[in-house]
Amino acid sequence: MEERNNKTTPAVAVDKGLRSWGAFVVGLVVALILGWWVLPNLMKVTKEQPIAFSHVEHVQKQGMTCVECHFVRADGSFSGAPTTAECAVCHSTVQGKHPEEARFVHDYVQTGREIKNEWLIYQKQPDNVFFSHALHFGPLAELKDPKEIAAYCSTCHINVAETDVPPVYRENRLSGYSENTMLMWDCERCHAEHMAKGNTVASNACFTCHK
Ligand code: HEC
Numbered sequence: 001m002e003e004r005n006n007k008t009t010p011a012v013a014v015d016k017g018l019r020s021w022g023a024f025v026v027g028l029v030v031a032l033i034l035g036w037w038v039l040p041n042l043m044k045v046t047k048e049q050p051i052a053f054s055h056v057e058h059v060q061k062q063g064m065t066c067v068e069c070h071f072v073r074a075d076g077s078f079s080g081a082p083t084t085a086e087c088a089v090c091h092s093t094v095q096g097k098h099p100e101e102a103r104f105v106h107d108y109v110q111t112g113r114e115i116k117n118e119w120l121i122y123q124k125q126p127d128n129v130f131f132s133h134a135l136h137f138g139p140l141a142e143l144k145d146p147k148e149i150a151a152y153c154s155t156c157h158i159n160v161a162e163t164d165v166p167p168v169y170r171e172n173r174l175s176g177y178s179e180n181t182m183l184m185w186d187c188e189r190c191h192a193e194h195m196a197k198g199n200t201v202a203s204n205a206c207f208t209c210h211k
Pocket residue numbers: 051052053054055057058062064082083086087088089090091094095096097098100101104
């Protein structure tokens with residue numbers, strides 16, 4: 001009897017140990033999936049652009065340049081995304097066979113509905129952040145190739161300029177922030193690099209970006 005007990009006890013202990021390890025690992029995996037994937041995704045709402053505008057169609061196929069639609073005005077303000085009237089220069093009537101173009105002409109151009117108020121901005125910042133494109137366009141002066149320009153815009157933006165279909169837009173239900181908004185540390189990293197080279201305008205004092 002005594003001999004038998006001595007043999008079984010350690011085996012049972014090992015088995016129990018393995019089982020609770022197993023339960024721990026499963027619990028951990030479930031918690032990680034919940035915490036990193038399920039909950040953050042429940043927090044997000046997906047929205048669609050008002051018109052599935054294709055950058056590739058206009059830039060690569062029609063040969064348009066970025067500044068025809070995105071430009072800095074004489075007063076330093078930035079045009080942003082185009083207005084219905086700016087698009088209607090070419091789309092006053094239906095030109096091609098694409099159903100999305102026909103929808104744009106019928107729903108916006110012919111009714112005078114302003115599309116600029118409806119474009120979803122992937123890089124939209126909260127109201128308490130001050131940003132000016134004019135101050136950040138210095139490096140563009142040397143760029144001509146749309147690919148190089150798109151690459152520069154993409155230091156802060158997702159690269160919509162080389163997409164045929166607008167990327168999915170996701171917004172946090174609580175904060176209303178776009179998932180693709182550049183975060184504070186990302187702005188500050190570039191400012192720090194420029195400060196290290198002696199640029200005092202690219203400051204990381206709070207009031208630089210929060211007015
Ligand atoms: C310089 C002229 C020009 C301007 C400005 C312009 N487009 Fe176009 N667009 C075209 C041409 C040419 C085509 C290809 C023929 C077609 O499908 O009508 C096209 C195609 C389209 C299409 C169908 C293909 C696609 O992109 O899915 C849509 C939708 C469209 N344009 C919307 C717009 C919107 C919205 C604006 C303003 C932000 C705009 N366009 C500005 C010339 C222009």
